[in-house]
Amino acid sequence: MHITLRQLEVFAEVLKSGSTTQASQMLALSQSAVSAALTDLEGQLGVKLFDRVGKRLVVNEHGRLLFPRVVSLLDQARDVEQLFQEDKGAIRVYASSTIGNYILPQVIAHYRKDHPNLPLEMSVGNSQDVINAIADFRVDIGLIEGPCHSPDIVAEPWIEDELVVFAAPQSPLCQGPVTLEMLSAAPWILREKGSGTREIVDYLLLAHLPQFNLEMELGNSEAIKHAVRHGLGISCLSRRVIAEQLENRTLARVAVPLPPLIRTLWRIHHRQKHLSSALSRFLAYCEK
Known part of the structure; x- marks a missing residue:
């Protein structure tokens, strides 16, 4: 042959x-x-x-x-x-929205500082979009907010992330002790189905509530923050997403009667994908 x-x-x-x-x-x-x-x-x-x-x-x-x-x-x-020359191949990274908007920019900034001329292509979508792109070999590496169940994809724990329930500062939920019944009665504004954040919120938080009042689903964390700030409901997002608003007190944390809502963020690639030296170099920056 x-x-x-x-x-x-x-x-x-x-x-x-x-x-x-x-x-x-x-x-x-x-x-x-x-x-x-x-x-x-x-x-x-x-x-x-x-x-x-x-x-x-x-x-x-x-x-x-x-x-x-x-x-x-x-x-x-x-x-x-490219073994004996500078590797100039573009690295294709696809991240779910929380990671792509609030975590990866700092990683890329450090990478660009040391390798200003090496091309890097980054896309942002929800976790299911990332999984589909990895499965179809459209990107090299994926970073997602929830677990991946595909047998063709290797999923490795990356970093831990805390989820926070929050509301407008004037909300009654921010004024005193909160019960699960109060959380059940509150209008919730959540990410769309297919979002890694939504999957984890369903599992870590909503499964503990006697019932669940979904006010609306939005496909963008910024839209959720604005809706909550204007008193339309409460939500649950990564602390990284609302850190600035918590600091300037335009949003307030709701102290829920549950253990800390900690999730694992995952790094994924196709089982048949060869991790090149250029890709391995970029992944080293993701671990810093």
Whole structure:
């Protein structure tokens, strides 16, 4: 068997683009060269990797099985090429919103100070968005606020984070002892389903309440803070998210009759993902 990296690169590009024509443009090869490389690869493997539907190529079960291994091999090949030179490959990081907005900026600032010319691509979404991107190999590393249950993804504990129940300072809940019944009757303003914060709040807090009064769901922590500040309800977010508002007393902590609400933030990558030297270097900054 003499499978080449070029054949694997052609396979990966055809899978992503869905045609040999577009793959040839991306790889700066002729369409006939792309078709020949793909045919030769299928011949050596003894299976078809795509179903031919009209002029389209649709990846089949063999192609889906091969793809993550090809991605890993190509990543390792690029790492070998850059072994003795400065690694300028872009690191693709996807973080859930609390991490991306309130934790990662400081990490990136330290990284940029030491490596100002190395490219870094960062995206922010909810935890499920991050998990989906990792599963599809669209990003290299993910940082999320809740556990990940996919068997194809490696999830490692990263740092701990405290969740705080808070309200407008004039709220009766901030004036004296609070019971679970009072929390049950209060109007809650929470993150949307699919958010790592929401999943943990459901598990650590709401499961202890006799009932639950959901006033509204919002997909943005800033929107939640403004809604609570204007007296529309109470909420629960990371202490990091509301630290400034607690300090200037535009929001106030509600002392709930429960143990501290501590969660683990997680670092995830695909099980077939090769952690390059550049990626390992960036992850070292995440641990500082």
